[in-house]
Amino acid sequence: MSARTNIADEEDWSDLDESSMIKIDGGIDEHDETSGLELKNNKSNKDFQKSEQQVNGSSTKILSTKRGVCKQAPPPLIQFCRSRYLCVTDITQQLWCEQQLQYRMMGVEPGLTDMQEIEAGDVPLSVKDKEEVKKGKSLHYARELETHDVVDVKISSNTDKWALNILNLLVAMRGFFSGIAKAREVPIFGDLGTGDMLFGIIDELHFDEKTYSLHLLELKTRKSTRLPGVAQAKQNALQVQIYKRLWDNLVKGNMSADFFLKKLCLEDSADLPLSDEIIKHMDQLPMSTVSLRNLFSLLLSTAQSLVCIGSMSIEYVHQDTHDLIGHVEVKEEEDWMWQTVLHSLEFWHGQRECEGVEVEEAWKCGMCEYGNICEWRRKKISSHIQK
């Protein structure tokens, strides 16, 4: 059994073709530290004009109004991630084009000829995007139902939301001890070693009881009948390598309750009883007092009895016929993963400006919905003309 929240998950919207990747941010946060910050106002207040200024060596956006009020915009991690954690797909979408991701997070409507703001959180999707997302999600869901039942759980707090994530991860882990070889849609979260909280959902984990080994499989649905090109294959490879690292860190005990609770601003509720809605799905767990801290401790001790992920692969399936397109093994490339993640995080922490694609990858702009408004692209074209 897997419990599913009534609140939209941050993942998994990644199974799209190269031209149709999206950012979706869901969930709730009782401790929304960005409430009242400038970005929210900015989205609904057309009086704001944006300019940029270098402050203390790192780039900081200054938002100025017609009334002359100036405020520093917080770094993207705070502007766009109310809960102060990143989804793994945020990082993989950056690898495609960070500028595109930023436009989506800002709610800039695709295909417009000028910047136009829409309601916060209402990230627009084209009809094509929606159809492809729907097909990808429906295949994921069908596969998930092959391994377990899914029940809807009504939750009303951020504490319950994270309890549910831990619960689903625990169910998968404990299943391996009781002879279940396959787990699907497994939440994974933690720190890669940078002090940032990441969250994702692993499509499949295969546990071999005989060899005591674990294989990670990522399912990607495709509109095309061919394997993806280099750029998208890199994104997918990065995604599974991050998942592996997050899982391995849990198994190695490289995450403390303090880090988990602090990052998610759940310290105040950590020792309170969870809601009845959550507790009624915890009857198989060996605990008398049920709090988020208890649940997290149980997760850590359970994870440490398991093994690190030994191998990874990606299965590409056609979105309409569900025919197998190909199966690609992924090798760990530690240096590349680190460099990529660290560069990504510089953006999230406001330590550098947002970047678009380089000239060698300008072909991406041809299929980008922001091609006609993109400042990065405009600057690149004019600097090329001047040469």
Ligand code: SF4
């Ligand atoms: S036009 Fe090019 S640089 Fe601009 S957002 Fe799109 S892909 Fe990125």
